[in-house]
Amino acid sequence: MAIIECIPNLSEGRRPDLVQSFVRTVRGVSGVRLLDSSSDPSHNRSVLTMAGEAAPLKAAVLALFGEATRSIDLREHRGEHPRLGAVDVVPFVPIEGVTMTQCVALARETAAEVAARFEIPVFLYEEAATEPSRRNLEDIRRGEFEGLAAKMASPEWAPDFGPARPHPTAGATVIGARMPLIAYNINLATDRLDVAKKIARSIRHSGGGFRYVKAMGIALEDRAIVQVSINLTNYEETPLHQVFDAVRREAERHDVTVLESEIIGLTPQAALVSAAEHYLQLERFSPSQVLENRLREAE
Amino acid sequence: MAIIECIPNLSEGRRPDLVQSFVRTVRGVSGVRLLDSSSDPSHNRSVLTMAGEAAPLKAAVLALFGEATRSIDLREHRGEHPRLGAVDVVPFVPIEGVTMTQCVALARETAAEVAARFEIPVFLYEEAATEPSRRNLEDIRRGEFEGLAAKMASPEWAPDFGPARPHPTAGATVIGARMPLIAYNINLATDRLDVAKKIARSIRHSGGGFRYVKAMGIALEDRAIVQVSINLTNYEETPLHQVFDAVRREAERHDVTVLESEIIGLTPQAALVSAAEHYLQLERFSPSQVLENRLREAE
Numbered sequence: 001m002a003i004i005e006c007i008p009n010l011s012e013g014r015r016p017d018l019v020q021s022f023v024r025t026v027r028g029v030s031g032v033r034l035l036d037s038s039s040d041p042s043h044n045r046s047v048l049t050m051a052g053e054a055a056p057l058k059a060a061v062l063a064l065f066g067e068a069t070r071s072i073d074l075r076e077h078r079g080e081h082p083r084l085g086a087v088d089v090v091p092f093v094p095i096e097g098v099t100m101t102q103c104v105a106l107a108r109e110t111a112a113e114v115a116a117r118f119e120i121p122v123f124l125y126e127e128a129a130t131e132p133s134r135r136n137l138e139d140i141r142r143g144e145f146e147g148l149a150a151k152m153a154s155p156e157w158a159p160d161f162g163p164a165r166p167h168p169t170a171g172a173t174v175i176g177a178r179m180p181l182i183a184y185n186i187n188l189a190t191d192r193l194d195v196a197k198k199i200a201r202s203i204r205h206s207g208g209g210f211r212y213v214k215a216m217g218i219a220l221e222d223r224a225i226v227q228v229s230i231n232l233t234n235y236e237e238t239p240l241h242q243v244f245d246a247v248r249r250e251a252e253r254h255d256v257t258v259l260e261s262e263i264i265g266l267t268p269q270a271a272l273v274s275a276a277e278h279y280l281q282l283e284r285f286s287p288s289q290v291l292e293n294r295l296r297e298a299e
Numbered sequence: 300m301a302i303i304e305c306i307p308n309l310s311e312g313r314r315p316d317l318v319q320s321f322v323r324t325v326r327g328v329s330g331v332r333l334l335d336s337s338s339d340p341s342h343n344r345s346v347l348t349m350a351g352e353a354a355p356l357k358a359a360v361l362a363l364f365g366e367a368t369r370s371i372d373l374r375e376h377r378g379e380h381p382r383l384g385a386v387d388v389v390p391f392v393p394i395e396g397v398t399m400t401q402c403v404a405l406a407r408e409t410a411a412e413v414a415a416r417f418e419i420p421v422f423l424y425e426e427a428a429t430e431p432s433r434r435n436l437e438d439i440r441r442g443e444f445e446g447l448a449a450k451m452a453s454p455e456w457a458p459d460f461g462p463a464r465p466h467p468t469a470g471a472t473v474i475g476a477r478m479p480l481i482a483y484n485i486n487l488a489t490d491r492l493d494v495a496k497k498i499a500r501s502i503r504h505s506g507g508g509f510r511y512v513k514a515m516g517i518a519l520e521d522r523a524i525v526q527v528s529i530n531l532t533n534y535e536e537t538p539l540h541q542v543f544d545a546v547r548r549e550a551e552r553h554d555v556t557v558l559e560s561e562i563i564g565l566t567p568q569a570a571l572v573s574a575a576e577h578y579l580q581l582e583r584f585s586p587s588q589v590l591e592n593r594l595r596e597a598e
Contacts (some may be wrong), residue, residue: 003594035593051594095590180590245581260582266590269568275575280543283559291394291479292591293373294334295302295350 002098004106005035005180006057009088010046010068011077013039017021018071019046031056035266044079045088049266051095054106061090061110062117065173069118073169074145082141084148085171089137091126092177095268103177104128111175115162118170121152122161125176130160137174145171179212182232182271183264184240186247190256193219196226199250201227203243210246212238225259235271241278269293301397303405304334304479305356308387309345309367310376312338318345319434323364330355334565343378344387348565350394354403360389360409363415364472368417372468373444381440383447384470388436390425391476394567402476402559403427410474414461417469420451421460424475424555429459436473445469478511483533485546489555492518495525500551502527502542509545511537515562524558533569540577568592 012018019039026034026048035177036049050060065087072086080117090110107128115122129135133156143151148166151157158164159172166172188196196217201207204215212234218227228247230240248258277285287293311317318338325333327349335348349359364386371385389409391402406427414421428434432455442450447465450456457463458471465471487495495516500506503514512534517526527546531537547557569586576584586592 005590025436033594035590048527095594189321240575240579258580262581262583263588266588266593269589269591270587272572272575273568275579276539276571279578280539280574281557281559282561284561290568290571291304291334292568292595294565295332295394296591296595 001096002053002102003051003059003096004054004103005049005051005093005095007047007049007093008059008061008064008090009203010048010064010072011044011069011074011079011083011085011086011088013043013045013074013079014041021071022046022048022064022067025067026060027052029056029060029063032060037295040081042079042251044077045081045083054102057092058106058110058113058270061087062113065114065120066116069120069167069170074171075169077145077237082138082144083171084141084145085167085173086169088141088206089125089174089175090176092175093180094177094181094281100127100177100179107175107177111161113195114175115159118167119163120167121159121163121165121172123172123174125159125174128176128180136159136162140174148172170243179234179236180266180268180271182235182240182267184230184232184243185264186228186230186244186261187220187223187259188226188228188251188256190226191219191224191261192254192256193217193226193256195251195256196228198254200228200230202250203230203246210238210243232271235268235275236275239274239278241272244275300395301352301401302350303353303356303397303402304348304392304394305360305389306346306348306392307360307363308382309341309363309371310373310378310382310385310387311367311371312342312344312378313340318359319374320370321345321347321363321366324366325349325359328355328359328362330421331359339380340371341378342380343376344380344382346453353401356391357405357409357412360386361412364413368419368466368469373470374468377461381437381443382470383440383444384419384466384472385468386472387440388424388473389475391474392479393572394479399426399476406474406476410460413472413474414458416471417466418462419469420458420462420464420471422471422473423459424473425477427475433459439473442585478533478535479565479567479570481534481539481566482543483531483560483568484563485529485531485543485560486519486522486558487525487527487550487555488558489525490518490523491553491555492495492525494550494553494555495527497553498546499527500531501549502529502545508544509537512542512593523557528582532565534573538573538577539570540574543574 039046111122200215203209410421499514502508513530
């Protein structure tokens with residue numbers, strides 16, 4: 001059985017009945033499990049985390065597009081978080097028994113159907129991107145809904161599917177496939193923000209560090225400490241332990257110690273098992289040796 | 300939903316059709332999942348690993364007793380592994396959403412019913428034991444089937460349930476509750492068996508070491524290295540990382556390095572997550588942050 005995760009981001013976080021109605025829509029699709037839903041009123045945005053096989057997930061995404069297109073008007077939407085569309089971004093993430101290639105195919109099929117049914121332009125991103133300049137969500141979203149008509153007037157920003165102009169109320173949408181993302185923070189036993197910033201720069205890809213690390217140094221003022229706040233975009237290629245050990249070594253150079261680390265939200269089991277394997281020097285270990293995995297296989 | 304593991308050990312490992320029939324019996328009980336079955340002809344013994352909730356597991360165990368009592372005659376049983384009965388030992392192990400106390404209650408109920416239905420004497424062991432001298436399986440089993448009638452003639456070895464003498468063909472049986480056991484080996488980059496033996500002695504409970512560690516030093520002659528072979532009987536109280544770090548430190552004292560470690564068979568996910576938490580200094584982590592766990596919760 002394949003397990004794909006899908007995390008639609010919707011531009012509505014202030015009307016609870018509307019968010020509840022999105023949740024009911026997902027719950028109503030057989031074969032889709034809703035793992036989490038969170039709304040941020042200041043962002044005016046909701047994030048649904050769901051999982052299932054390809055066909056039911058696509059059905060759930062299409063149902064959400066129908067509902068969001070009817071009920072959200074981007075011309076009147078205000079919020080702190082950048083956004084292009086009523087359904088702003090939809091990543092598909094391979095979890096188990098499924099390849100990235102299959103998730104890319106699912107993203108493209110879903111994109112084609114969204115464009116055809118709702119006349120919404122769709123950009124493909126990350127692993128599903130059709131050219132390197134469209135891999136990064138930030139690049140596609142730059143200018144936001146308000147700048148979208150002007151941006152799309154340039155042939156460089158012709159959509160991958162759908163009309164060459166924004167939908168009048170639903171804008172445009174970004175659909176793609178990516179690895180699971182781990183939000184990982186490492187807290188330092190110091191209040192020296194310059195140290196956190198230096199360490200963040202040394203480990204992040206844009207600073208010449210690890211390929212799948214985004215990082216910044218921030219102050220946790222209520223605790224009088226600083227944090228290296230990390231997004232790990234591919235834990236298979238850049239594992240947790242590699243990042244943790246690098247931060248610890250860099251901190252030592254500044255005479256600072258690591259206080260603790262924390263994972264925010266969800267992580268695949270494999271990211272933790274891989275850390276255990278590394279530090280315990282475990283060899284010949286297979287995921288099917290995890291009792292809970294065996295239980296699921298036996299279902 | 301509660302998940303209990305149950306691992307009946309049966310005194311039959313040479314007649315494949317009989318073993319197959321035990322497997323079919325377990326598979327026929329709704330609510331029970333068979334995770335593994337393995338037979339050893341030289342031991343003349345089979346081990347079934349199954350999981351489920353209390354009621355279906357009890358039903359499966361009773362069905363196995365019925366079948367084993369009909370088909371196994373201990374008077375004619377030969378094998379290298381010590382044994383007392385046709386169904387030799389049945390541990391219940393708490394995995395998820397269930398306490399040890401509930402597993403002890405399940406062991407006692409099952410024991411009472413086995414004794415009543417099949418007139419087989421039952422000894423309770425480990426966490427279900429009624430006195431300290433019966434906690435260890437080895438102590439109950441000492442003398443084996445052949446010495447059982449004489450042993451049970453002493454009031455000290457009156458069974459916890461059932462008749463005060465062995466069943467003529469099925470002997471006696473041992474039922475209880477225990478923590479999951481992890482078979483964990485640490486291989487050393489040396490062929491010095493004395494070092495492996497010394498380290499094993501220093502970490503095992505009987506040598507003054509960790510409370511939940513059984514260990515011995517053995518030679519892996521085909522690889523020309525030695526191994527500290529460990530049974531970890533409670534990974535919550537004596538975690539993997541504590542054992543690994545202790546072996547590494549002891550090895551250093553003998554100028555020997557740890558080559559690798561390995562887990563044989565199954566391990567609960569929590570044992571690995573706990574190692575990751577330790578080495579990554581992870582704080583505020585909850586098992587419900589593991590994506591696969593969240594998926595099961597949402598089922």
